Amino acid sequence: MSKTGDPARRARLATPGRDRPGPVVYWMSRDQRVADNWALLHACNLARSRQVPMQVVFTLDPAFPGATRRAWDFLLAGLAEVEADLRGRGLPFHLLLGHPPQTMAQFCKKYKIACLVTDFSPLRHKRAWMAEVAATTGLPVIEVDAHNIVPAWLASPKQEFAARTFRLKLNRILTDWLDEFPSLEPLPATGPLPPPVDWAAVAAAVAGARAVTPVEWLPAGQAAAADRLRRFVAGPLRTYALTRNDPCLDGTSNLSPYLHFGHLSPHRAAQAAGAARVPDESRLAFLEELVVRRELSDNYCLYNQNYDTPAGYPEWAKKTLALHAGDRREHLYDDDAFESARTHDELWNAAQRQMVRTGKMHGYLRMYWAKKILEWSPSVAEAHRIALTLNDRYELDGRDPNGYVGVAWSLGGVHDRPWGQRPVFGTIRFMSFGGCKGKFRVAEFIARWPA
Numbered sequence: 001m002s003k004t005g006d007p008a009r010r011a012r013l014a015t016p017g018r019d020r021p022g023p024v025v026y027w028m029s030r031d032q033r034v035a036d037n038w039a040l041l042h043a044c045n046l047a048r049s050r051q052v053p054m055q056v057v058f059t060l061d062p063a064f065p066g067a068t069r070r071a072w073d074f075l076l077a078g079l080a081e082v083e084a085d086l087r088g089r090g091l092p093f094h095l096l097l098g099h100p101p102q103t104m105a106q107f108c109k110k111y112k113i114a115c116l117v118t119d120f121s122p123l124r125h126k127r128a129w130m131a132e133v134a135a136t137t138g139l140p141v142i143e144v145d146a147h148n149i150v151p152a153w154l155a156s157p158k159q160e161f162a163a164r165t166f167r168l169k170l171n172r173i174l175t176d177w178l179d180e181f182p183s184l185e186p187l188p189a190t191g192p193l194p195p196p197v198d199w200a201a202v203a204a205a206v207a208g209a210r211a212v213t214p215v216e217w218l219p220a221g222q223a224a225a226a227d228r229l230r231r232f233v234a235g236p237l238r239t240y241a242l243t244r245n246d247p248c249l250d251g252t253s254n255l256s257p258y259l260h261f262g263h264l265s266p267h268r269a270a271q272a273a274g275a276a277r278v279p280d281e282s283r284l285a286f287l288e289e290l291v292v293r294r295e296l297s298d299n300y301c302l303y304n305q306n307y308d309t310p311a312g313y314p315e316w317a318k319k320t321l322a323l324h325a326g327d328r329r330e331h332l333y334d335d336d337a338f339e340s341a342r343t344h345d346e347l348w349n350a351a352q353r354q355m356v357r358t359g360k361m362h363g364y365l366r367m368y369w370a371k372k373i374l375e376w377s378p379s380v381a382e383a384h385r386i387a388l389t390l391n392d393r394y395e396l397d398g399r400d401p402n403g404y405v406g407v408a409w410s411l412g413g414v415h416d417r418p419w420g421q422r423p424v425f426g427t428i429r430f431m432s433f434g435g436c437k438g439k440f441r442v443a444e445f446i447a448r449w450p451a
Ligand SMILES: Cc1cc2nc3c(=O)[nH]c(=O)nc-3n(C[C@H](O)[C@H](O)[C@H](O)COP(=O)(O)OP(=O)(O)OC[C@H]3O[C@@H](n4cnc5c(N)ncnc54)[C@H](O)[C@@H]3O)c2cc1C
Pocket: 244, 252, 253, 254, 255, 256, 257, 259, 260, 289, 290, 291, 293, 294, 297, 361, 362, 363, 364, 366, 367, 370, 391, 395, 397, 398, 399, 400, 402, 403, 404, 405, 406, 407, 410
């Protein structure tokens, strides 16, 4: 049995500020759960040691660019569960609507907050919000990595160029970081609870592409996430090494939406997989994706400011793509043809329809899908833009470091190496329809997703 973890190990002072007496706030953002949340645990510990109240705040921007009804629906259902859980523990939860740094700063002023704790994200919008709140309030902002098992800034101090180098670093220290979660002890001085959130009013207030409808097959929230983890570990994990790359089988965990919205702690998922009685090859294959690949994505976004454009690609990839920029494209499609799955390739169209209808394309096909967008677009910049736009509009796990890296890996060789020369791709790894036919029952997959 590993030792109980100290949340302070996962915290760092993001911005120093004037310390003064007053309540502590946990500004919940990326990790939308009560269970197994190092940031919440850290905020509670700070409040306890200072003998002050602790409040949880979620700042919601109803005009968040590109957000869809599908994503809002998942997010709000998860937050409603967070609120109910916190209320049951006598802990206040506030939902603030508006421009996040502004509403957060107003809240800090109103409640005379002394210190802000927030969960870590490497993405620029959250880092900009944090900087803005710190500048307006002058408060210290502490960030806690509740999303990675090893805090991203400790796992590596620089951008890693391949999974190989990152895996070595991570594996050396991982056991020490897979410590047990302490329980969330009640706080002495929480004060009166705020009025309950009117979730129907919030749902009405959020904008979002109505055409992108919510999904029903995957219920949101920490309880559903824990249930899916339990069922995956008891079932498909056993054969994961053999079945994960077959889009006709339900061989993967489907945990990515929960991990993206923070309904599930990756640390908890890794503990569960680590303790499962399954063949080593399956356990290790799953931990490779869940831990090494996922945390490598945070590493890329943390240290590469161009994580969502071709400017972030490695030099060898930029060079080879530039050399092939003028190559003739056999097929060219615009945004609309891609979005409405009107290409000549029925496998590509079926994968696109799976994503549009369910909010989750199978992981193996995501690589094929993105690489074909490169092959059928006038430039790599266009291909990158189209792939990310569609990914972030339809995937429930979109707008995630994994997505930024997935697209950059497929189109721009990020974390990959040069392969054989091909038109358009240069030495970027290529995937073909024929190759897919050798791996899984392509016709069956196409038949499942008719136009
Ligand atoms: C073009 C492209 C776009 C992608 N877009 C996203 C995205 O928007 N959001 C997202 O979470 N993932 C994305 N991925 C990575 C991967 O495809 C998904 O994480 C995976 O398919 C999710 O399904 P699952 O939870 O059933 O995976 P499982 O196979 O059960 O894996 C378990 C977990 O490991 C992590 N993981 C799995 N594969 C990868 C990977 N290749 N890189 C990093 N982490 C991984 C995920 O957190 C996943 O939930 C993308 C990959 C590509 C090639």
